[in-house]
Each structure stands twice: as C-alpha cells, then as structure tokens.
Amino acid sequence: MNISRKHSRAVGIVAAASALALVVAGCSARDDGGDGDGDGAASSPGITDDSITLGITTPLSGATAGPGTCTVAGVTAYFGAVNAAGGVEFGDGVTRTVEIETYDDAYDPQQSLANFQQMVADDVFAVTAGLGTPTNRAFREAAIDEEVPQVLVMTGDPLFSDREESPWQLGFVPIYQNEGAAFGELLATSTEEHKVAILSQNDDYGEGYVEGFKEAIEGADNIEIVGELTYEATDTSVDAQLTELAGTGADVFFNAMSITPLVISSLQKTQELGWLPSWFLPSNTSSPTAILQPGNATAFPGVYSVSFSKAPASPAFAEDEDVQTFLSDLAEYADYPDMPAFPHCMWSYMVGATLEQAFQNMTEPTRENFLAALNDISDFQAPLMLDGTYVDTTVDGQPAVSTVIVQKYNGTGYSNAETFE
Amino acid sequence: MGTFVQLVIDGLSAGSIYAALALAIVLVNQATGLINFAQGGMAVLSAYIAYAFLGWGLPLILAIVAAVVVSFAMGAVIERFLIRRFEGGDPDTAIVVTVGLLTLITGIAGWIWTYNNLQFPSLFPVASIDVLGAVVSVRSLGTTVVIIAIMVLLQLVFLRTKLGLALRAVADNPQSASFSGLPVGWLLMVGWGMAAALGAVAGALVAPQLTLTPGMMDTALVYALAAIILGGMSSPLGVVIAAWLIGVLENLAAVYVPAIGHDLKIAVPFILIFVVLIVRPQGLFGRKVVVRV
Numbered sequence: 001m002n003i004s005r006k007h008s009r010a011v012g013i014v015a016a017a018s019a020l021a022l023v024v025a026g027c028s029a030r031d032d033g034g035d036g037d038g039d040g041a042a043s044s045p046g047i048t049d050d051s052i053t054l055g056i057t058t059p060l061s062g063a064t065a066g067p068g069t070c071t072v073a074g075v076t077a078y079f080g081a082v083n084a085a086g087g088v089e090f091g092d093g094v095t096r097t098v099e100i101e102t103y104d105d106a107y108d109p110q111q112s113l114a115n116f117q118q119m120v121a122d123d124v125f126a127v128t129a130g131l132g133t134p135t136n137r138a139f140r141e142a143a144i145d146e147e148v149p150q151v152l153v154m155t156g157d158p159l160f161s162d163r164e165e166s167p168w169q170l171g172f173v174p175i176y177q178n179e180g181a182a183f184g185e186l187l188a189t190s191t192e193e194h195k196v197a198i199l200s201q202n203d204d205y206g207e208g209y210v211e212g213f214k215e216a217i218e219g220a221d222n223i224e225i226v227g228e229l230t231y232e233a234t235d236t237s238v239d240a241q242l243t244e245l246a247g248t249g250a251d252v253f254f255n256a257m258s259i260t261p262l263v264i265s266s267l268q269k270t271q272e273l274g275w276l277p278s279w280f281l282p283s284n285t286s287s288p289t290a291i292l293q294p295g296n297a298t299a300f301p302g303v304y305s306v307s308f309s310k311a312p313a314s315p316a317f318a319e320d321e322d323v324q325t326f327l328s329d330l331a332e333y334a335d336y337p338d339m340p341a342f343p344h345c346m347w348s349y350m351v352g353a354t355l356e357q358a359f360q361n362m363t364e365p366t367r368e369n370f371l372a373a374l375n376d377i378s379d380f381q382a383p384l385m386l387d388g389t390y391v392d393t394t395v396d397g398q399p400a401v402s403t404v405i406v407q408k409y410n411g412t413g414y415s416n417a418e419t420f421e
Numbered sequence: 422m423g424t425f426v427q428l429v430i431d432g433l434s435a436g437s438i439y440a441a442l443a444l445a446i447v448l449v450n451q452a453t454g455l456i457n458f459a460q461g462g463m464a465v466l467s468a469y470i471a472y473a474f475l476g477w478g479l480p481l482i483l484a485i486v487a488a489v490v491v492s493f494a495m496g497a498v499i500e501r502f503l504i505r506r507f508e509g510g511d512p513d514t515a516i517v518v519t520v521g522l523l524t525l526i527t528g529i530a531g532w533i534w535t536y537n538n539l540q541f542p543s544l545f546p547v548a549s550i551d552v553l554g555a556v557v558s559v560r561s562l563g564t565t566v567v568i569i570a571i572m573v574l575l576q577l578v579f580l581r582t583k584l585g586l587a588l589r590a591v592a593d594n595p596q597s598a599s600f601s602g603l604p605v606g607w608l609l610m611v612g613w614g615m616a617a618a619l620g621a622v623a624g625a626l627v628a629p630q631l632t633l634t635p636g637m638m639d640t641a642l643v644y645a646l647a648a649i650i651l652g653g654m655s656s657p658l659g660v661v662i663a664a665w666l667i668g669v670l671e672n673l674a675a676v677y678v679p680a681i682g683h684d685l686k687i688a689v690p691f692i693l694i695f696v697v698l699i700v701r702p703q704g705l706f707g708r709k710v711v712v713r714v
Contacts, residue, residue, distance in 0.1 A: 063634055065536030202684050231683055236631055236640045239431045239561075240672045241683050247424050260538050261632040272549045272558035273427070294540045294632075296547060341537075 043365035046125025051087075052359070053099045055124035057115035057139075058131045058154075060104035066260065067284065070344035071131045071154055072102050073334040077326070078352025080333020091362040091373065098355075105130075109138035120146055126370065128355065129172075129348045133157045133205060144168050149371055152351040152400055154344060157204055161399045163375075170374065171399035172351055173283070174308070176208025176256075177215075178402050182306050183254065183280045184216025186406045187223055190420040195226045197250035197277065199241055199266075201258055202230040209256035209282065226250050231262075238262055239269050246275035253277040257285055267295025278302040278420075283343060283404070288413050289313055290341035298411050302421065306404035307414060308389035309346040313339050314413025322383045350382035354391050354400060426555035428672040434561035436668025437568035440661040441623035442638070442645035443652070444575070445616035447660050451592040452612030453500075453508055455515045459522035461638030461645070463499075463617050466526050467492040468624030468633055469534050472541060481542050489621045496617025497610035504613070505606070530635040543629035564626050571622060572661055575615075579657075588612060644668075647690045651697055653707020663705060667693065 046053040056075065059068035079098040082088055087097040101124060105112035112130070116139035119127060126149035130136060133155040140160070143150040144167060152172040153160060156179070160171035187194060198213075200206030210228075217223045227248035229241045238257075245253070253270070257263050263285045270276070278301050285291060286305035297303045310317045317323045326349055331337045340346065358374035377400075380391040389403040407414035442460055449457045457463075471488035479487060503522070507515040545563040549556045579585035590598040591608045599605045624638065631637045644667060652663030667690040675686040697705060 061531055061536045062636060063536075063538070065531075066538060069537075229683055232687070234640070234687075235683075237431075237435060238683075239435075240428055240675050240686075243424055243427045243431065244676050261630075261634070264538075264632060265630050268547050269558065271547055272556070272560065274549060274556045290538070 044125060044367040044370075045123040047096070047365045049094055049096070051097045051099050052125050053101060053123065054129075054355070055101045055103065055115075055119040055122070055127045056129050057103040057105045057112045057119070057127065057135065058129070059107040059135070060102070062106040062108075063259065063261070064107045064131065066290065067154075067342040067344040068107070068131050069336075070340055070342045071129045071348045072100070073330060073336040073340075074345045074348030074350075075129045075352045075355075076100055077329035077332075077334040077336070078349050078356075081325075081329045082352075082356065084333070088356055088359045090359050090365075092364060094365075096359075098359075105132070105135050107132050107135055109134045112136070113138040113142060115139075116142055116148075120148065124148070126151060126367065128152050129154065129351045131155075131344060133203075136160065140166060140169060147367060149367055149374075151371070151374055152354055154347060156208060156399075158208065158397065161397055163396045168371070170393060172354070172401060173347060173399060174306070174402050174404050175399055176205055176282075177212030178399075178404060179282060179306050180209040180212025180214075180256070181216040182212075182404050182406050183304065184213040184220075186304070186417065186420050187252065188217050188220035190222060193222045193224070194252045195224050195248065195250040196252045196254055197227040197245040197248050198225060198254045198256070199229050199231065199238065199245060200254075200256035202232055205233075205258050206230060206256045209254075213254060231257075233259060235262070238266060242266060242269045242275075243273060246270065246273045251277050252280070254280040256282060258282065260285060260291060263291050264295045267292070267297055267300075271296065271299050276300055279304065281305045283307055286409075287341055287343065288409065289339070292409055297409055303409040304406055304417060304420075305409070305414065306406050307343065308386055308401050308404050309343055309350070310384050310386060311343075311413045312346070316413065316415070326384055346384045350384055350391070350401075353382040354380065354393075357391075423553075423555040424676070425673075426553050427557055428676060429669050430552065430555075430557045430561050430565070432669030432672040433665050434564040434668070435672075436648075436665035437565045438623055438627050438641055439644040439648050439667060440664035441568055441571070441619055441626070442641055443648040443660045443664050444572070444657055445619040445623070446645060446649060447654060447657055448612055448616040448619065450654055452588065452609055453504070455504070455508070455512060455519065456646075457616070458516065458519040458642070459526060460616065460620055461642035462523040462526035462530075463492070463496065464620035464624035464627075465633075465635060465638050466495070466530055466624075467617065467621030468541065468628045468637070469530050471621070471625050472534070472539060472628075472633055475542070481544060485544070485621070485625045488625065489618045492617040492621035493614040495614075496620075497614035499617075500610050500613035501606070505609070508609070527635045534633075534635075536635060538632035538634050541625075541628035541633045544625070560630070567622065567626065568661075571619065572657070575619075575657065584611070644690065647694055649704075650694050651690070651704060653704025655708050656704070656706035659704065659706020 056072055058071045059065050083097045087095045089095045103115035105115050112135035128151055131154040136153045136155045149168050151170045154173055155171055156173055156176040158175045160166050160169045200210050227245045231238045231241055283306050310323055312323045357377050357380055361373040362369050375393050377391055377393045382391055386405050391400050393400050406417045408417040445460050467488050470491050471484045474484035474487045507518050545560040548559045587603050587608055591605055595605055648660050648664035648667055652659035671686045671689045674681045674689045675683045
C-alpha cells in the first residue's frame with residue numbers, strides 16, 4: 001500500500017464523514033402523523049380512575065444533563081410525596097396517583113420531537129417540566145395539532161406564553177425579557193454612571209435578555225452601553241469576545257449566556273485579563289456551587305442574578321421548612337441525595353405544586369378541562385418561592401412565574417439586592 | 422497591540438489542544454494507516470481516569486501522569502484486541518469501528534461518571550502575566566508550552582531512538598519491517614499507546630477549561646481533523662503548525678474582520694482548507710508521493 005493512496009483515502013474519508021455530519025445536522029425529519037380527534041366528552045388518554053400520566057422530555061445526557069436531570073427530579077420528588085400520602089383528590093372527586101414518564105432528548109430538537117411522538121403513542125396525558133427552548137419549540141406545533149398540553153415547561157421563550165400562538169402551551173419560568181428588565185431597572189436606579197458591556201447568545205435567548213435590559217434602561221442617562229458582542233451556543237470558548245470587551249473598560253458586564261462551562265470559563269478568563277466588572281447573570285447559569293465557586297466569583301465587586309426560588313444551599317434557608325421538606329422528598333422519592341447544584345430542581349418541584357393546584361380544580365378528566373383549570377391560577381405561592389414572587393397563569397403573554405427578585409452573590413449564596421452598589 | 426497579542430496567545434493555546442489531538446491521530450495513521458475517530462473520546466476517558474485518581478487523593482500532576490500511563494496501556498490493548506482484527510482489511514470498515522468506539526466510550530464515560538459537568542482543577546493558576554504590554558493568562562501560555570515540549574520529545578523519540586526508527590520503519594512498510602525481524606505487532610501497540618498517552622495530556626489540558634463532560638472533545642476533534650487536512654497527514658510538525666494557524670486565525674478574524682465576527686469564525690478553518698487543498702492537495706506540509714513506474 002503506498003502512502004499517497006493511503007493519504008488520499010484518508011482525506012476522502014474525513015471529507016465524507018464531515019459531509020455526512022453536515023447532512024445529518026441539516027435535515028430534520030418531519031412527521032405530522034396522528035390525528036387528534038379532540039373528543040371532549042370521554043376522558044382523554046393518560047387519565048384513568050386510578051392515575052394520571054405525565055411525560056417529560058428533557059436532556060438527561062449531554063452538556064445540559066445537570067439541569068435536565070433536575071427538571072425530572074423536582075417533579076418526581078413532589079408527586080412521590082403526594083402519591084405516598086395517597087394521591088391527589090381531583091376536582092371530579094376521584095383520587096388519583098400521578099405517574100411520570102421521562103424521555104431523554106440530550107437537548108436535541110429532533111430527539112425531543114421524536115420523544116413527543118413516543119409520548120402520544122404511550123398515552124401521556126400532558127407534557128410538562130422539560131428544559132430547553134429549541135427542544136420545546138421542536139414539538140410545539142405537533143402538540144397543538146395533537147391537542148396535548150405542553151405546560152409549565154422550562155423555557156424563557158415568550159412564544160410559549162402567547163395564548164393566541166400557543167393555545168396548548170404555557171411556560172413556567174420568567175421569560176428572558178422579565179429577567180433582562182429586572183437587571184436594567186436595578187441599574188437605572190443607581191446614583192452613579194455606569195458603562196455596560198454585553199455578551200449574549202446569538203439566538204432568541206440572548207436577544208430576549210438584551211431586549212428586556214435595553215427597554216428598562218431607556219431614558220436612564222447614567223447608563224451607557226460601550227460594547228455588545230454575541231457568541232454561538234455551540235462555541236467552546238469566548239476568550240476572544242472577552243478580550244475585546246475587556247478593552248472597553250466597562251464597569252458592568254451583562255453576560256446573557258446559557259452554557260454552564262462557558263460561564264465558568266468566562267469568570268476565570270476575565271480575572272486572567274485583569275478586568276473586574278460587576279456581573280449580571282441569567283437565573284439558569286448563576287448557581288453558586290456549580291458555577292460561581294469554580295469561577296472564583298468573589299474576585300468581582302458584585303455578581304447579580306435574579307431568582308424566584310429559595311436556595312437550599314444558602315445558610316439563610318437552612319432552617320426553612322419548605323427547604324427541609326423539599327430536600328427530604330428529593331432524596332427519598334427522586335433518588336437525588338445531593339444538594340441540588342441547579343435551580344431547576346426547585347423550579348420543577350414548584351411545577352409539581354402548580355400542577356396539583358390545577359388537578360384539584362379539574363371537574364372532568366379531559367385535557368381541555370385541565371388546561372382551563374391550569375390557566376386559572378392566580379396568587380399561588382408554591383413551596384420554595386421567595387417572598388414577593390408567585391404563580392399567576394391568568395395573564396396573556398406572561399409565563400406562570402413572571403416576578404423575579406434581583407439578588408447579589410455573597411460568597412456562599414444570594415441575598416436580595418435593593419440597590420446596585 | 423495588547424488585544425492583538427492576547428488574541429494570538431489565546432489562539433495558540435486553543436490551537437495547541439487541536440494540535441495534541443491531531444498529533445495523536447497522525448501517529449496512529451502513520452503506524453496503521455487508519456484515521457482514529459475515537460481519539461477524542463479516548464482523550465476524554467483519560468481525563469476521567471485522571472479525575473478518578475484525583476478522587477483517590479493523588480496530587481494533580483501525579484494523577485495526570487498516572488492517567489497518561491493507564492491511557493498508554495488502554496491504547497495498546499484497544500489496538501491489540503479490537504483494531505488488530507480490522508488492520509490490513511478494508512480501511513472503511515476500520516473507520517466505522519473507530520466511530521463506533523467513540524460512541525461506546527462516550528456512553529461508558531457518561532454511565533460511570535454521569536453527564537454532569539465535573540470540575541477538573543487546572544495545572545496552571547488563574548493568573549496572568551505581562552507579555553509585550555498585553556495581559557496574557559498563565560493557562561494559555563502553559564498549555565502552549567506543554568504541547569511544544571511534547572512535540573520536541575516526540576521528535577527526539579522518532580529521530581534519535583531505536584524505538585523511533587522501528588516505528589518509522591513499520592509505518593513506512595510493515596511487510597519489509599516484519600521481514601527484517603521487527604516485532605510489528607508490538608510496535609503497532611506502542612504506536613496506539615503513544616497516541617492515547619498524547620490524548621491524555623490533551624484531555625487534562627482541556628478539562629479545566631470546558632469542565633469535564635463526555636462530549637468535551639467533540640469540537641476539538643473536528644478542528645484536529647481540519648488541522649490534519651491543512652497540514653498534511655504525513656507531517657507531524659506541519660499538523661501542529663496548521664493547528665496553531667487555525668486557532669490564531671480564527672481569533673483574529675473574529676475580532677478584526679467585521680464581516681466575519683464572532684458568529685462566523687468557525688467557518689474560518691474550513692474556508693482555509695478549501696483554499697489550501699485547491700492549491701496544494703497534499704496539504705501545506707504534506708509530501709507529494711511520486712510513484713515510479
């Protein structure tokens with residue numbers, strides 16, 4: 001075998017493999033299978049006189065598996081405890097246990113669509129709690145076609161809370177704009193002048209944050225945006241962006257980033273560059289144990305984030321009754337003995353409580369009736385919610401939770417921030 | 422000027438990771454004529470092995486050394502008991518085997534260590550030093566220096582030792598080498614072992630930056646393959662230079678070419694490949710083989 005043949009074959013194989021990867025990435029199978037008959041009189045699939053079955057498609061493998069595992073653990077813990085106590089008494093007088101089927105989508109939209117079709121085949125009553133904007137978007141239309149509720153999902157995408165566009169959907173966590181606006185409002189109240197550098201993910205996630213932030217600082221003449229860059233969710237390094245932004249001399253850095261390892265390396269890189277601004281981080285990438293400690297965030301004058309959930313790891317909540325119940329449920333029913341490193345564990349526990357509210361007000365065992373009950377919850381303070389935040393599903397264009405509290409990192413957890421220092 | 426120097430050194434550091442992986446792939450390719458798509462996956466597994474040693478209380482540097490040794494054995498064993506059956510057969514089949522191996526290794530790593538992002542300590546402190554008026558991170562510099570040192574060591578092994586001579590002989594012509602009494606089987610195992618050991622170093626360098634996950638090396642593998650095509654499969658030095666070129670150009674293009682920007686920079690190495698291959702099909706540093714009739 002001579003070398004040139006060997007070499008050209010190798011090149012050919014690499015080229016072919018690359019081409020194949022592109023083709024696979026580029027095409028996506030669409031399947032409009034199924035024909036929802038929407039018959040409202042009989043009971044819907046997935047609900048019997050003994051049980052109701054919920055489906056979760058979420059990343060249980062891949063880069064987002066940490067938060068993804070949490071989205072299953074919280075709900076499983078909540079209903080595990082409820083089932084152990086006998087189940088939920090529904091509005092129609094029947095007591096049912098809540099069963100949960102989980103499906104791994106590895107944060108891959110095509111996989112989540114396939115999972116949804118599997119759920120339809122498996123007779124799931126409603127889809128809930130799954131994490132991810134692209135993955136939830138992938139089967140949104142299919143869920144509308146099939147008339148399967150896709151509710152209290154973990155995405156800040158406003159599309160899911162638009163009742164006109166998404167009649168069978170409802171988002172749970174605050175939309176990106178809610179969070180961005182909370183930061184902007186806090187900054188605008190500052191008595192000093194600030195220069196802001198922005199790095200955002202080049203998609204609806206990043207754009208939503210930046211949009212909310214800019215709206216909130218409009219007219220505040222003490223705030224100037226001096227640098228604004230984007231990165232791709234697939235990037236493995238943002239060092240070049242950070243180097244460029246460090247050159248702007250900004251004293252506030254708004255990093256609208258959803259990728260855990262990138263946030264950690266950003267915290268480290270800015271320190272290496274000797275650039276020490278105050279940070280604003282999104283709620284889903286500001287975990288003290290998983291992100292801020294490895295990133296040595298105490299080096300900065302302040303790291304701010306928003307939250308609507310009590311932090312179990314924080315000493316302030318060590319004695320809190322909600323937190324203690326939550327942790328013991330998590331260990332006992334969800335096989336999750338560790339202290340949760342991601343807020344998604346708490347959020348999905350709240351999802352469980354919110355679903356229970358809807359179940360208790362369902363007068364018929366149908367999906368339509370469930371949706372009506374779910375969209376009629378106001379001022380409900382789910383367990384683990386911070387004072388001043390609540391579930392309200394009655395406002396069009398807003399997710400179940402739209403209230404957030406801005407908090408500042410204190411070296412172990414977060415404390416509420418009334419003003420920007 | 423400061424920004425420029427920072428971008429270049431960060432680019433070299435990223436490029437060094439691609440280079441380490443690319444070198445490992447070239448090493449295997451030169452020894453066995455195969456492209457090992459599992460090289461990145463094996464590097465991840467090596468990083469997990471280092472992580473396990475850390476968990477048993479070894480200091481970081483010893484844990485990495487131990488992982489390198491274990492990886493060497495792992496590479497040799499994989500060659501002997503899995504790849505050996507496909508060598509000399511249809512190379513396309515062997516490629517599929519290595520792709521399968523990649524999937525298998527990723528799955529095993531996820532199954533043992535979960536898919537969560539694990540924290541892996543860095544050999545280098547989170548600090549910076551002043552280079553030509555630019556603030557440059559110790560990690561970027563250190564990564565680059567480690568890879569250069571390994572490259573020099575490899576060159577020495579190949580050019581100055583009996584083992585290196587034998588490895589080159591096997592790569593050049595396994596049949597003649599075998600007739601001359603060289604233990605070809607052993608040498609193939611050593612080649613794979615060395616590649617796996619190299620991968621282990623790359624894994625230990627990447628893990629602190631990306632946090633340890635089973636898919637950590639996927640992107641690096643694509644870049645490494647790009648570097649191989651660009652540098653030329655037959656030139657270890659060329660591959661390393663190509664990897665550095667990719668890392669640096671990507672960074673500079675993102676910041677200094679507004680039309681490309683940070684969002685399109687991933688296209689830079691691939692545009693580079695098209696251009697180079699049109700002009701020089703054997704890669705920048707590859708040898709054009711002339712067959713005498």
